[in-house]
Amino acid sequence: MVSTTLLTLLLGVTGVFALPPIPSPSSSAKDLRLCKTSPTDPGIWITEEEKFTRFISKKINFVDITDTPNLEALAAEKATNLQVSTASIESAFPSGPAHQSQAAPLISALSQANLQTWTNGLANFYTRYYKSSYAPQAATWLYDTVVSVAKANPTITVRKFNHSYSMPSIIAKIPGTTNSVVVVSAHYDSVGSTASGRAPGADDDASGVVVILEALRVLAAAKFKPSGPSLEFHFYSGEEGGLLGSRDVMNDYRTRNVDVLAVVNQDMTGYSPNNVIAIFDDYVSLPLTSFLKTLVPAYTQLKVLTDRCGYACSDHASATAAGFPAAYVCEDSMNDSSPYIHSAQDAVSTVNFAHVLQHAKFTVGFLVEASYF
Numbered sequence: 001m002v003s004t005t006l007l008t009l010l011l012g013v014t015g016v017f018a019l020p021p022i023p024s025p026s027s028s029a030k031d032l033r034l035c036k037t038s039p040t041d042p043g044i045w046i047t048e049e050e051k052f053t054r055f056i057s058k059k060i061n062f063v064d065i066t067d068t069p070n071l072e073a074l075a076a077e078k079a080t081n082l083q084v085s086t087a088s089i090e091s092a093f094p095s096g097p098a099h100q101s102q103a104a105p106l107i108s109a110l111s112q113a114n115l116q117t118w119t120n121g122l123a124n125f126y127t128r129y130y131k132s133s134y135a136p137q138a139a140t141w142l143y144d145t146v147v148s149v150a151k152a153n154p155t156i157t158v159r160k161f162n163h164s165y166s167m168p169s170i171i172a173k174i175p176g177t178t179n180s181v182v183v184v185s186a187h188y189d190s191v192g193s194t195a196s197g198r199a200p201g202a203d204d205d206a207s208g209v210v211v212i213l214e215a216l217r218v219l220a221a222a223k224f225k226p227s228g229p230s231l232e233f234h235f236y237s238g239e240e241g242g243l244l245g246s247r248d249v250m251n252d253y254r255t256r257n258v259d260v261l262a263v264v265n266q267d268m269t270g271y272s273p274n275n276v277i278a279i280f281d282d283y284v285s286l287p288l289t290s291f292l293k294t295l296v297p298a299y300t301q302l303k304v305l306t307d308r309c310g311y312a313c314s315d316h317a318s319a320t321a322a323g324f325p326a327a328y329v330c331e332d333s334m335n336d337s338s339p340y341i342h343s344a345q346d347a348v349s350t351v352n353f354a355h356v357l358q359h360a361k362f363t364v365g366f367l368v369e370a371s372y373f
């Protein structure tokens with residue numbers, strides 16, 4: 001109780017933010033995790049098992065902030081300065097697409113067969129739950145696949161970003177000519193209805209992983225050279241454990257003052273009864289989101305649908321918390337997206353690969369446009 005009171009006092013004096021104090025863990029806190037379900041929630045200390053009973057089984061989004069308290073303080077501070085930060089980002093994005101002729105041959109090179117093959121590879125793991133014994137195997141499979149795709153262009157680097165658990169995030173980088181970076185992201189962990197349950201995670205989110213992997217493949221094969229920022233492909237782990245991988249990475253980028261111009265996250269791309277691409281407008285940069293909406297009709301055969309997904313719905317929230325312009329692109333509205341996620345039923349047979357291919361076209365279009373940022 002002493003430390004909590006002291007923390008409250010310090011925060012009050014410095015005036016950093018007005019959230020409730022972060023609670024201290026009760027007895028035997030060694031394996032407890034501090035998780036929260038809204039911006040104003042101070043969080044509760046729970047076991048890994050309770051993540052399933054309290055949140056995952058009830059479809060409640062949550063963030064595990066145990067390892068990244070700095071990011072949490074930053075998010076709170078940013079919330080108090082929202083008008084300033086929004087204004088500074090407002091003019092940073094073009095009004096529409098300008099590089100279609102350059103993107104066209106790259107988009108023509110996209111392979112729907114690759115999307116399917118790699119989704120099968122990921123879904124074949126019994127689970128990709130980040131705490132499971134399969135997690136390191138899935139990490140090795142994905143790292144090797146990213147390396148093999150990237151080797152067409154020797155200037156591309158691929159690295160593992162290690163976390164406190166045995167499933168690194170994986171980052172591939174096509175070097176540009178400036179110190180800035182643009183990021184496309186997806187998470188490669190999965191989760192079932194319990195920690196030991198089957199979790200193919202075909203739509204959630206193998207379908208997003210293969211989109212950025214195939215985009216990397218065609219850019220690597222063409223030896224694509226960005227005119228401006230470097231292009232990074234982030235394959236996050238631990239998303240289903242409370243955005244763990246993306247929070248670590250974005251906390252690191254913020255700490256090192258990496259100049260992140262945009263983060264476009266895709267989580268679920270293969271199930272779309274309305275045959276749309278959904279772009280979400282909460283916990284994101286609205287200027288970036290507006291720009292992305294102009295790219296959908298330019299680079300795909302689909303219409304844009306706008307929706308909101310709430311607090312902590314996927315990894316874009318970590319970039320937003322770190323103060324970077326971020327956006328979230330998904331297969332359909334919240335209500336009409338895949339009903340099979342977080343279960344053994346999230347199988348490859350439910351994935352519409354023609355729709356996944358549309359997300360890949362969008363992604364290549366975005367990366368070519370962003371390479372001039």
Ligand SMILES: [Zn+2]
Pocket residue numbers: 187204205239267268314
């Ligand atoms: Zn997901």
